[in-house]
Amino acid sequence: MDATSTVLLWVLGALALTGGVLVFTLNSMARVTFALLGSLVCVGGVVTVLGLPYLGVVIVLMMVMEMVIMAVFMIAYMMDPAGLMPMSMLHNKRGALCVSGAVFAGLLAGIFLVPWPERTGTRPADTTFQVGVALMEDQMLTMVTLGFVLLATMVGTTVLATRRGRYDRFGDDLDRRPAEDPAGGGVGR
Amino acid sequence: MTFQLLLVLAAGLFSTGLFGALSQQSIVMIMMGIELMIGGIVVAAAGFRHFLSPAVGSGQVVIVAAVVAMAVEMAMGFAVTTAVYRARQVDMTDMAGDLRG
Numbered sequence: 001m002d003a004t005s006t007v008l009l010w011v012l013g014a015l016a017l018t019g020g021v022l023v024f025t026l027n028s029m030a031r032v033t034f035a036l037l038g039s040l041v042c043v044g045g046v047v048t049v050l051g052l053p054y055l056g057v058v059i060v061l062m063m064v065m066e067m068v069i070m071a072v073f074m075i076a077y078m079m080d081p082a083g084l085m086p087m088s089m090l091h092n093k094r095g096a097l098c099v100s101g102a103v104f105a106g107l108l109a110g111i112f113l114v115p116w117p118e119r120t121g122t123r124p125a126d127t128t129f130q131v132g133v134a135l136m137e138d139q140m141l142t143m144v145t146l147g148f149v150l151l152a153t154m155v156g157t158t159v160l161a162t163r164r165g166r167y168d169r170f171g172d173d174l175d176r177r178p179a180e181d182p183a184g185g186g187v188g189r
Numbered sequence: 190m191t192f193q194l195l196l197v198l199a200a201g202l203f204s205t206g207l208f209g210a211l212s213q214q215s216i217v218m219i220m221m222g223i224e225l226m227i228g229g230i231v232v233a234a235a236g237f238r239h240f241l242s243p244a245v246g247s248g249q250v251v252i253v254a255a256v257v258a259m260a261v262e263m264a265m266g267f268a269v270t271t272a273v274y275r276a277r278q279v280d281m282t283d284m285a286g287d288l289r290g
Contacts, residue, residue, distance in 0.1 A: 021205055039202070046198070089213060103203070108200060120242050138247065142254065
């Protein structure tokens with residue numbers, strides 16, 4: 001790894017950790033969202049520097065969209081979006097600190113005590129080609145499963161978020177025709 | 190940066206997210222903690238691939254799966270938040286204690 005990559009990894013890593021800590025220390029909900037965005041964009045940067053530019057850019061683009069949507073939800077639902085009235089929204093802070101500290105210590109012990117193996121194989125010239133081949137050949141079943149998971153998520157989120165279900169529209173016995181909709185639709189309805 | 194230091198970064202992100210997921214009351218803030226935890230897993234997976242087995246494509250598939258998990262978690266989390274808020278005007282876990290299993 002050359003010097004530029006090393007410096008980039010240090011800077012991006014420090015920024016990612018700082019952003020992560022700021023998420024749970026800032027008051028304003030909008031600032032919190034953008035702190036998380038900064039942290040996850042740095043994660044995408046780390047992935048890019050580690051030789052995976054395609055996945056790194058995908059992560060950055062996805063996180064920008066996700067965090068913008070999250071900012072809208074935060075401001076819509078939270079009682080103090082601008083942080084004008086500083087307040088604590090934590091519960092069991094000491095227990096959470098103990099658990100997360102113990103997990104961090106355990107992970108550190110594993111990182112420095114495990115005898116990691118030597119690198120096997122050489123880096124491919126084009127990592128984007130490599131992930132394409134992996135997803136369309138060896139790991140095709142994984143890709144198909146992920147596709148079904150995403151489809152199920154789309155159906156599930158729509159069902160959960162919609163105000164009216166089928167019993168609202170068709171009655172308790174599902175025999176009301178036409179359906180009782182707030183606005184008509186189609187020709188002649 | 191060595192392999193171990195990269196894993197320390199991943200562990201730091203994971204632990205910070207775990208603290209948030211355990212300590213926050215707002216459902217949206219809990220989702221933020223989980224996002225940070227998955228971010229740590231992405232960094233660790235990229236590090237494992239880069240430093241241990243760059244020739245195998247499966248390392249990248251792990252990252253793809255983690256990114257999909259991020260998207261699914263966000264979408265389902267917002268849908269559940271919307272459903273809970275619509276049902277009882279609540280967006281805090283402590284106010285929905287009767288949903289505890």
